[in-house]
Amino acid sequence: MKAENVKLGIAPIGWTNDDLPEIGKENTFEQCVSEMALAGFTGSEVGSKYPRDTQILKQKLALRGIQICNAWFSTFFVDGKKEQTIKDFIAHRDFLYEMGAKVIGCSEQSRSIQGQKKAIFKEKPIFNEQDWALLAEGYNELAKLAAEKGMKVCLHHHMGTGIQTPAEIDKYMDIVNDDVYLLFDSGHLYYSEGSQQAMLDVLAKYIDRICHVHLKDVRDEVVAEVKANGLSFLEGVVKGTFTVPGDGVIDFKPIFEILDKHNYKGWMVVEAEQDPALANPLEYAIKGRQYIRDVAGI
Numbered sequence: 001m002k003a004e005n006v007k008l009g010i011a012p013i014g015w016t017n018d019d020l021p022e023i024g025k026e027n028t029f030e031q032c033v034s035e036m037a038l039a040g041f042t043g044s045e046v047g048s049k050y051p052r053d054t055q056i057l058k059q060k061l062a063l064r065g066i067q068i069c070n071a072w073f074s075t076f077f078v079d080g081k082k083e084q085t086i087k088d089f090i091a092h093r094d095f096l097y098e099m100g101a102k103v104i105g106c107s108e109q110s111r112s113i114q115g116q117k118k119a120i121f122k123e124k125p126i127f128n129e130q131d132w133a134l135l136a137e138g139y140n141e142l143a144k145l146a147a148e149k150g151m152k153v154c155l156h157h158h159m160g161t162g163i164q165t166p167a168e169i170d171k172y173m174d175i176v177n178d179d180v181y182l183l184f185d186s187g188h189l190y191y192s193e194g195s196q197q198a199m200l201d202v203l204a205k206y207i208d209r210i211c212h213v214h215l216k217d218v219r220d221e222v223v224a225e226v227k228a229n230g231l232s233f234l235e236g237v238v239k240g241t242f243t244v245p246g247d248g249v250i251d252f253k254p255i256f257e258i259l260d261k262h263n264y265k266g267w268m269v270v271e272a273e274q275d276p277a278l279a280n281p282l283e284y285a286i287k288g289r290q291y292i293r294d295v296a297g298i
């Protein structure tokens with residue numbers, strides 16, 4: 001890949017999982033960002049242990065050569081919580097802007113089961129036409145608010161949410177304005193479809209509307225167990241559904257090729273939530289970084 005186009009980050013979720021705070025609670029913020037730098041990354045998303053004071057956070061990150069490139073934001077438009085979502089979004093946007101990020105990765109969490117004890121392959125929400133209209137109206141407004149600061153809004157398709165499958169991504173991309181973007185997460189698409197090709201098709205189809213990338217690998221045998229036993233998303237995470245690129249079933253070479261061919265400019269963020277007691281975060285960060293060096297040439 002062309003090194004001048006792409007920056008490499010890693011998410012703190014491999015050290016401490018904010019969806020399951022028990023996982024990695026012993027890992028400190030300082031350890032996390034120091035190990036990110038040690039493994040060769042220059043960017044990070046934001047975890048709950050990060051200082052919220054932007055001056056303090058900037059100083060601690062600058063010491064390690066790390067920049068903030070994005071932070072997760074939950075939206076609740078389909079639940080009818082537009083006013084609160086917009087208010088919270090503006091505060092989140094201003095924090096990220098102050099930190100120098102250019103994109104805001106959002107996920108529609110109305111009726112999401114990703115944090116619940118429900119079978120991830122059986123009980124996800126399905127949006128109706130009225131839900132989709134609320135979603136489009138909300139995301140079109142977020143895009144305008146982001147543009148006020150020269151930033152972009154992208155939606156994170158996610159297991160257990162109303163926008164998980166390629167058909168749901170198509171619907172979303174169809175009904176929002178062109179200035180609303182997509183966050184491509186390899187792990188969530190592969191997990192949902194069980195198919196490398198389906199994942200690549202989404203990437204190729206929307207490459208010009210993708211402004212942020214999460215690199216997540218998947219362990220097929222854990223997905224099979226999740227399916228067979230009706231496990232929840234988080235039960236799967238604890239068992240090791242996800243891992244760093246190169247350690248699971250996904251071949252990232254064609255992903256890098258599509259991104260490179262279309263001159264993708266932005267961040268690729270390794271995001272591999274698993275139990276840090278079983279998968280040492282520094283060791284796995286180094287493993288993921290080496291794989292990217294070997295396969296993407298950056």
Ligand SMILES: O=C1C[C@@H](O)[C@H](O)[C@@H](O)C1=O
Nearest residue numbers: 013019072156185214271
């Ligand atoms: O981007 C992400 C953020 C996490 O909180 C989430 O559950 C994870 O799977 C993900 O892709």
Ligand SMILES: [Co+2]
Nearest residue numbers: 156185214271
């Ligand atoms: Co992700």
